Amino acid sequence: MGLDLRLPIGLLLAVIGLLLAGFGLASGGDIYRRSLGINVNLWWGGVLLAVGIILLISARRNRSAE
Amino acid sequence: MFRIQPGFIDYLILACYLAFVIGIGFSLKRTVRTSADFFLSGRSIPAWITGLAFLSANLGAQEVMGMAASGAKYGIATSHFYWVGAIPAMVFVGVYMMPFYYGSRARSVPEYLKLRFDEKTRCFNAVSFAAMTVFSSGISLYAMGLLLAALLGWDFHASILLSAFIVLCYIFLGGLTSAIYNEVLQFFLIVAGFLPLVFLGLKDVGGWQKLVDRLKDVAVSQGFAAGAFTDSWRHLGDSSRNPMGIEWFGMLMGLGFVLSFGYWCTDFLVVQRAMAANSMAAARRTPLIAAVPKMLFPVIVILPGMIAIALTGSQGPGGFHLPPKPDGALNYDMTIPLMLGHYFPPGMLGLGLTALLASFMSGMAGNVTAFNTVWTYDIYQSYIRRNASDSHYLWMGRMATVFGIIASILAAYLATRFNNIMDFLQLVFAFVNAPLFATFLLGMFWKRATGHGAFSGLVCGTVAAALHHGLSLPKGAEAGIKGGWLGAWTAYPSEMAQNFWTAIWAWLVCFLVTILASLFSKPSPEDRLKGLVYTLTEKPPEEDLRWYQRPAPLGAVILGLALLLNIIFW
Structure with missing residues (x-):
């Protein structure tokens, strides 16, 4: 098939992760009262970024292996 | 009605998602050369992708929101739809039925009926199935338009037309492959958007044990046995003691056997995903791979409902609660959107809304791809124009996509005018x-x-x-x-x-x-x-496969795990 699906999924998760984590770093205080005082943007953004990067690396490895 | 006001960051995340969905469609355009590419992905997709798509095509927003609503209404007994219903049926279709679907080279479920039985059986199935897919995608469009209008204040017409247009774009360009690839992307987003919600909700209640305690009060106050919301089997002996109002035999036979097997084993919408797999072994593994995340999905779709009902009434002012509808009953259907709005700050809110929209689209795309295939192969090629060139049928498939989506939009508007007609049609189907x-x-x-x-x-x-x-x-x-x-x-x-x-x-x-x-x-x-x-x-040859690639041992492991879940939450 023409397209390794891990690329777009990894890329999208990484981009969303970056946006969320960046926004989480820049924001604080009051808006996190609703999420029980947890900066979910920063934490979950970091998780998504990590998952995205893992997918991208595994797609790249696969390509160089071929 | 409760309103959510998304900000710039939320719209930015939503826009990223939409760009990727359409981008996938464009990048797959050149892989579609024949009608088999368009309708069957050229039977070339690896099993992990068809497996996740098999799961995701069923995860329309109505499923996600409906399961959460049932979680709030019936508690953990809702998991019977998964651990008794879906999982055994998925194992059965992978181990026993896929050899005939994939091996017969039938291009659709109605076509299998034609090969096995005769023309009239196929016709009966094809026509009712085609009509059903159009109406269900119309009804989900309608539900989405209503939800977005109520929740975000978006224009009902604009939200319907925009999401229908996006689904049209990516299927028109890349056919089934595009729908399947996007379903996998949507699956990741659904998990990414809803999992933190469960975490926050559970933390708000005070952990699992606290949740169990509070649900006891809820069950007793509704007149059921104390554990009725957290024990899945213990109270099924007597239909008056559990909120579903069902006894174990009706549940096991009706839901477990007839309804679930009927859906997962014969509905072309899901079977089509497995038929696109790149080999017989991959086709048989497709439902088995889907079964593993499916088993865990109650955490994402049912647990939020249980959390919501436990919190309702036990929180101080400003805490989460399900609001009553005008008729006095609680508004169970809005559980997920209300929790999104309550717990997610800007940023995560965008991801949560994206997940909701992704599940709407994956459900709709599943219906549309199943419709265009059955229309083109089982109705158009069989009864209208028999011996045309392959490029003609490819063209017809694209036209059927356009037509199917226009018909869905019409059905959505029909639903706004005559809600009873939709209830009636769903009943007939x-x-x-x-x-x-x-x-x-x-x-x-x-x-x-x-x-x-x-x-x-x-x-x-x-x-x-x-x-x-x-x-x-x-x-x-x-x-x-x-x-x-x-x-x-x-x-x-x-x-x-x-x-x-x-x-x-x-x-x-x-x-x-x-x-x-x-x-x-x-x-x-x-x-x-x-x-x-x-x-x-x-029997399909299996000698060159490792044990975990063979359907039967894999299926046995999955059934064992499902049994374990039933015992843990007995």
């Missing part, structure tokens, strides 16, 4: 679907079953479903769309119990009539049934 699994079971495992037998079984089963519905009524309902329109002979404790028993009767009548009518009609010659019936088909 339920009657047509209920007996289907009996036909496939006999077709695949009993070589003596004939075309006349299958057709008369299907018709009688459908009529039996309608009769049973017409003669029974759930407790407290008025005769009409809920049943009893021929006179209420029996009353069921709940609508769910009535549905399950309708399915059981339909199945039984179809099963018996098919056998009887088959015995009275001429048997099909055996050489015509090769590859279509169990006893006349060679």
Whole structure:
């Protein structure tokens, strides 16, 4: 098939992760009262970024292996 | 009504998602050269992708929001839809049925019926299925438009047209491959958007043990056994002691056997994903791979409902609670969107809304791709234009995509004008679907079953479903769309119990009539049934596969895990 699906999924998760984590770093205080005082943007953004990067690396490895 | 006000960051995340969805469509455009590429992805997709798409095509927003609503209404017993219903059926279709679907080279489920039985059986299935897909994608469009208008204040017409247009774009360009790839992307987003919600909700309640304690109070206050919301089996002995209003036999036979097997084993919407796999082994693994995340999905779709009902009424002002509807009942259906708005700060809110939109689109795309295939192969090629060139059918597939989406939009508007018509149509489709699994079971495992037998079984089963519905009524309902329109002979404790028993009767009548009518009609010659019936088909070779790649051991492991879950949450 023409397209390794891990690329777009990894890329999208990484981009969303970056946006969320960046926004989480820049924001604080009051808006996190609703999420029980947890900066979910920063934490979950970091998780998504990590998952995205893992997918991208595994797609790249696969390509160089071929 | 509660309003959510998304900010710039939220719209930015949503825009990223939309750009990727359409981008996938464009990048797959050049892979579509023949009609087989468009409708079957050229049978070239690896099993992990078809597996996740198999799961995701069923994860429309109505499923996600409906399961959360049931979690709030019925508690953990909702997991029967997964651990008793879906999982065994998915193992069965992978291990026993996929060899016939994939091996017969049929291009659709109705086409399998044509190969195995005859033209009229195929026609009955193809026409009812095509109509059903259009209406269900219309109804989900309608639900989405209403939700976005109520929640975000978006324009009803604009949200319907925009999401229909995006789905149209990516299917038109890349066909089934594009739908499948996007379903996998949507699956990741659904998990990414909803999992933190469960975490925050659970933290708000004070952990699992606290949740169990609070649900005891909820159950007692509604007049059920104390553990009715957290024990899945213990209170099924007596239909009055559990909120579903069903006893174990009706649950096991109606939901576990007839309805779930009927859906997961015969509905082309999901089977089509497995047919796109790149080998017989991959096709058989598709539902098995899907079963693993499916088993864990109650955490994402049912647990939020249980959390929501536990929090309702036990929190101080400003805490989460389900609001009452005008008629006084709690607004269960809005559980997920309300929790999104309550717990997610800007940023995560965008991701949560993206997940909601992603699940709408994956459900709709599933219907549209199933529709364009059945329309083009089973209706257009069979009855309208028989021997055209392949490029003509490819063109017709793209046109059918456009037409199917326009028809869905019309159905959505029909639903806004005549809500009763939609309820009525869904009821009729339920009657047509209920007996289907009996036909496939006999077709695949009993070589003596004939075309006349299958057709008369299907018709009688459908009529039996309608009769049973017409003669029974759930407790407290008025005769009409809920049943009893021929006179209420029996009353069921709940609508769910009535549905399950309708399915059981339909199945039984179809099963018996098919056998009887088959015995009275001429048997099909055996050489015509090769590859279509169990006893006349060679087993697919498995020697070069490792044990975990073989369907049977994999299926056994999955069934064992599902059994374990049932025992843990007994």
